[in-house]
Structures are given as C-alpha cells and as structure tokens.
Amino acid sequence: MAIDNLKVLSTIKAAAYDSLGHPEHAGRVLRSLEHLKKHLPPQVFEEPTPAPMEKIRAVHDLSVIEAVQSEKFIDLDTPGGLEVYPASLLASGAAIQAAAEALKGALAFSLMRPPGHHATPHRSMGFCYFNSMAVAVEDLIRQGKAKRIAILDLDCHHGNGTEAFCLGRPEYLYVSLHQFPAYPGTGRTSIENCINYPLMPGTQEKDYFPVMEMAMQKIRDFKPDLIGVSMGFDTYEKDPLTEFGLKKQDYFRMGQMLRDFHVPMFTLLEGGYHDDLPFLIEDFLKGWTT
Numbered sequence: 001m002a003i004d005n006l007k008v009l010s011t012i013k014a015a016a017y018d019s020l021g022h023p024e025h026a027g028r029v030l031r032s033l034e035h036l037k038k039h040l041p042p043q044v045f046e047e048p049t050p051a052p053m054e055k056i057r058a059v060h061d062l063s064v065i066e067a068v069q070s071e072k073f074i075d076l077d078t079p080g081g082l083e084v085y086p087a088s089l090l091a092s093g094a095a096i097q098a099a100a101e102a103l104k105g106a107l108a109f110s111l112m113r114p115p116g117h118h119a120t121p122h123r124s125m126g127f128c129y130f131n132s133m134a135v136a137v138e139d140l141i142r143q144g145k146a147k148r149i150a151i152l153d154l155d156c157h158h159g160n161g162t163e164a165f166c167l168g169r170p171e172y173l174y175v176s177l178h179q180f181p182a183y184p185g186t187g188r189t190s191i192e193n194c195i196n197y198p199l200m201p202g203t204q205e206k207d208y209f210p211v212m213e214m215a216m217q218k219i220r221d222f223k224p225d226l227i228g229v230s231m232g233f234d235t236y237e238k239d240p241l242t243e244f245g246l247k248k249q250d251y252f253r254m255g256q257m258l259r260d261f262h263v264p265m266f267t268l269l270e271g272g273y274h275d276d277l278p279f280l281i282e283d284f285l286k287g288w289t290t
C-alpha cells in the first residue's frame, strides 16, 4: 500500500456500545481496526475527538440530539442505549477530521460507528444517530473552506438522511448507487440535486461498475472542490442484509476508480455486515492509495 498519504481515523471507543444480536455490532470496527494495524504503520492512525455540539446542531434538530443524548430507545434498528451518544459524537468528530485532512491533501478514511447516512436532520433511524457525513461537509461550507461538495454514497442502501440534508441546496450534489427495492424504500428516482441510481437485487460487478462510472461523471460535471464518499461494504455478495453480488476484489477496483478523481476526497465507513469486512476495507484502501 502506498500509504504516505493515508490517514485512518479510528478508536476502540467506537466499540463502546452494542446491543445483542444487532448486525451493526462493535466487532465491525474492532476487528477492522485490529486487522489494519497489522498491515499499516502506526503513523497512519489518528484518534478522533468528539464533534462539538454546535456542529451537530448545524445539521440536526435539537429533538434528535436530545433523543440520542437520553440513550432512550428510538426504534428497533436504532435502539439507543448506554454509550451511544459519546460514540455518535466521536463518529461525527472523526468525519470532520477526515474532511479537514482531505483538504490538506491526505486520503482520509474514518473507520467509526455508528454509521450516519440514514439519519435525517429530523430523525435518527436505520442504525444511524447523527449524520456524520452531513456534519462534516456542513462544517466546511459554513467555514467557507469549500464551496461545492459532492457526496457519493456507495452503501447498498439509499442514504435517505444525507439526501434530505442536501436536497435543494446548490452547494451540494448527492449521488447514490443502491439496491432498490430495499430499506429504507427511498431513492427510486432522482430529485433536484440528488441523483439516484436504483439497482435491482442481484446486481453484479458487470452491471455495477458502468453505473458507478456514470455517477462519477455527474460528480465531475459538478466540479466539486471536495468529495465525501459514504463507503458501505454491504454491496458484498455475502452480506447478510442485502442482495448485491460484489466480490472482494471489486473493492480494490472501487478504490482505484475513486483515486482517479484527483479531487480532495475523504471516505467514511457506513454499512457492511459480513465478517469479511476487515478484508474488504483493506482491499478498498489498497485500491484507493496505490
């Protein structure tokens, strides 16, 4: 791996909460971090710090923040519980740091949980409490550090939360490839500055990558000064929650395709629920950085 440029924002504190039997479990980040530490030199890793409250508030209603803070049950997918709130602040903090690193020329990957792309400005849902991608990009827009930001969502599910955040705001372009029909039921068509590519269950790499090329062209046409990638690994053929057919080596290719953008870019872990996750992330990072 040509890692001169790579930064991995992560901490074992992301594993501080868990609920029994939940597919979005602590081991996802713990095992992935352990695995990457065997393959990457220590200077690549950076401990994230919690996002300041006003940066979460810039994206989410106070009621959303209070619900997460109270650690009360939100819904079956998003049960709340002990330590969810500090972990959510850390995940958003890592996203903010990853975006800032990208603007300084690094390839920054946030290996944190909870994921964020289903959390709308008004509601936590779908394993997601705060929308870390939205928090990170809104921070840069408000500070004037970026004028046009594209978000590419490669998770197998539609990022309804990120779409709701971006919709109608010309400084953002949201582009998503996802399984449809699937949770959360949104993303069937494009709307304004949110471009959706719904793909059938069973989609394999031969049908996936040409669509990803199209999606990337939309982003090039937008001429962003920063790209945030919501990187879900639940497009994997063995993922227990979804029905796509991407193989391990396809994540290397995905990384390579993203590398060829030559625009500052950061990536955040969203979904990915199979035990092979550490290996998929490793392949992705190899493709992205070599």
Ligand SMILES: [Zn+2]
Pocket (backbone or CB within 6 Å): 155, 156, 157, 232, 234, 270, 271, 272
């Ligand atoms: Zn997903």
